[in-house]
Amino acid sequence: MNEARTAWRNNLVWHQLLGLCPLLAVTTNVSDALAMGAATFAILVASNVAISALRDFIPAAAPLPAYMLVIAVCTTVVVMLMQAYAFDVFQRIALFLQIVVANCIILAHADRVARHQPIGQTLFASAVTGFGFVAVLLLVGAVRQGAAYGLPLAALPPGAFLTVALLLAAKNAVAART
Amino acid sequence: MSVVATAWRLGVLGAVAAAALAGVDAFTRARIEANEHRVTLRPLVDVTGDARVANLRGPSVPPLTICSASGTPLYRVFVHTASGYAGRIRLLIGLDAANRLTGVRAVSHRETTGIGDAIDTARSSWILRFNGLSADDVALTADGGRIDAISGASVTSRAVVESVRGALAVASSDAAGAPARNCSGVIDE
Numbered sequence: 001m002n003e004a005r006t007a008w009r010n011n012l013v014w015h016q017l018l019g020l021c022p023l024l025a026v027t028t029n030v031s032d033a034l035a036m037g038a039a040t041f042a043i044l045v046a047s048n049v050a051i052s053a054l055r056d057f058i059p060a061a062a063p064l065p066a067y068m069l070v071i072a073v074c075t076t077v078v079v080m081l082m083q084a085y086a087f088d089v090f091q092r093i094a095l096f097l098q099i100v101v102a103n104c105i106i107l108a109h110a111d112r113v114a115r116h117q118p119i120g121q122t123l124f125a126s127a128v129t130g131f132g133f134v135a136v137l138l139l140v141g142a143v144r145q146g147a148a149y150g151l152p153l154a155a156l157p158p159g160a161f162l163t164v165a166l167l168l169a170a171k172n173a174v175a176a177r178t
Numbered sequence: 179m180s181v182v183a184t185a186w187r188l189g190v191l192g193a194v195a196a197a198a199l200a201g202v203d204a205f206t207r208a209r210i211e212a213n214e215h216r217v218t219l220r221p222l223v224d225v226t227g228d229a230r231v232a233n234l235r236g237p238s239v240p241p242l243t244i245c246s247a248s249g250t251p252l253y254r255v256f257v258h259t260a261s262g263y264a265g266r267i268r269l270l271i272g273l274d275a276a277n278r279l280t281g282v283r284a285v286s287h288r289e290t291t292g293i294g295d296a297i298d299t300a301r302s303s304w305i306l307r308f309n310g311l312s313a314d315d316v317a318l319t320a321d322g323g324r325i326d327a328i329s330g331a332s333v334t335s336r337a338v339v340e341s342v343r344g345a346l347a348v349a350s351s352d353a354a355g356a357p358a359r360n361c362s363g364v365i366d367e
Contacts, residue, residue, distance in 0.1 A: 054191070059184035066191055073195045077202050084206035087213035152291075 018104040019133060022096050023140060024160040028148075033141030035089045037134035039078050039097055044106050044130045045123065047074040051114040052122035058115070067110045068101070075101045105133060140164060224299075225272030225281035226253045227309065228365075236363020240270065245361035251275050252365070254349065257285075260341030263333040264288045267297065269341055277350050279316070282308040282342055294334035304328055305338070313346040 019040075026036040050070050051058070058066040079097055082090040090097065100106070109129055114122045143163050147154035154163065218238050223231045226244065231253070234244060241256040253272055260267040267287040272280040282305050284297045296302040307325055308316065317323025318339055327335035 057187060058191075059179055059187045061179060061181075061184045062188060065188060069188075069191055069195050073198055076199055080202050080206045080210065083213065084209035087210075087217065091217070 016108075018108060020164070021099065022103070023137060023164065024157070026093050026096050027137055027141040027144055027160060027163075028155045029145040030138060030141045032089075032092055033137040034134075035086070036093050036096060037137040039082065039093075040100055040103065040106075040137075041127075041130035041134055043071065043074045043078055043100050043103075044109065044133070045126045047071045047106060048110055048114040048122050048126040049119055050074070051110045052117060052119045055115050063111075063115065067107060071103075071106055071110070072101050105129065140167065143167065221270055221283060221285060222255055222272075225255055225270050225283055227272070227280050228253065230365045234363050234365050236361075238363075242362045243360060245364045247364050247366050249361060249364070251361065253280060256345065256349070258341050258345040260337040262287060262289050262337045263294050263331065264290060267334075267337060267341070269338065269345070271342060271345050273346070273349055277312065277346065279308045279311050279342070279346070281306075282338075284338070289331070289334050294328070294331040296328045296331065297334060297338055302328075308342060313343065313350060316343045316346060 022036050022040065027033045047067075047070050051067055054066070054070070075098065078100075079090070082097065109126055113125045117125065140160070140163055144154045144159055147159070147163070151159075153159045216232065219232050219234055222234065222238060222242070222244075223229060231244060236242075236244075242254065243251055244253040244255065245251050253274055255270065255272045258269045258271055260269055265288045267289065268285045270283045270285045272282070274280050283299060284305060287295070287297060289295045289297060296304050299305060311324060315324040316339060318325055318327050318336060320327065323339070325335070325339050
């Protein structure tokens with residue numbers, strides 16, 4: 001399973017430390033982490049598929065404005081849909097959902113994959129990347145929510161840094177052995 | 179590709195993006211406004227204890243006098259600020275027509291986590307003890323009233339109790355005056 005290995009070993013969060021802002025900010029519990037992950041997943045896949053579909057139309061001299069436009073449209077649509085159908089969840093993650101526009105994972109994926117690959121492969125590749133991101137958010141959310149029962153610090157901002165650091169250290173230790 | 183062609187293509191993308199956003203906005207706007215209205219009114223529903231307040235027509239920023247459709251005053255809601263252990267505590271206070279408390283909520287505070295923050299309904303039900311009390315009952319049990327102090331947080335407890343007591347005194351004194359009795363909004367039966 002090459003793709004599974006990509007989601008784990010070349011996970012954009014663990015491997016390149018991209019997307020740390022939502023990872024640190026909205027992982028105090030599993031449900032917020034899941035909501036943030038699902039929204040980011042939807043924006044990542046939709047924007048990358050759209051960029052792939054438009055790859056011959058996007059002017060080669062100025063691709064970045066076009067990418068940002070597509071990502072911003074996808075983010076705004078997800079924000080509006082959440083406000084309409086999941087308002088309580090939206091209120092908990094509002095700020096961090098809106099800045100998904102500037103999420104490095106999505107832009108990096110658009111630049112590395114979507115601009116070169118046809119729609120089908122882009123859909124698959126961005127779904128794998130998005131799944132990896134959701135999995136990391138859920139992992140950090142679960143660890144912090146669980147630890148917070150005995151250690152309130154885990155739910156506070158410093159707990160986010162410590163949790164991510166410990167998980168990253170564990171991942172590197174496993175990677176060094178294999 | 180020429181500069182003109184690049185600009186043209188970016189312009190087309192921008193126009194398509196604007197149209198897409200306008201479409202989604204038209205589709206979701208009514209629902210979003212209804213959600214925002216519901217969330218704004220939620221604290222008022224809490225302090226009046228009356229689910230019908232969710233259908234309040236009129237302004238939603240206290241001080242409010244909420245009336246029935248026929249114009250009878252049902253509830254008054256106002257904000258009072260107490261001086262707590264760690265800064266100001268903003269209290270939202272609801273009264274019925276007989277000046278009995280229908281509910282009190284701490285809408286913002288910075289009391290100590292794990293001790294004084296028991297005034298927050300997210301942490302404990304302490305503040306619900308004010309429900310149904312009149313001015314005479316609003317005092318700590320140590321002072322002959324009917325509110326038990328939060329253990330370990332006597333400064334916070336006393337601040338809230340004294341503030342509610344003061345607010346009740348003001349409310350009863352201007353109950354005779356017409357201004358506070360003018361309806362700010364109505365709820366349908």
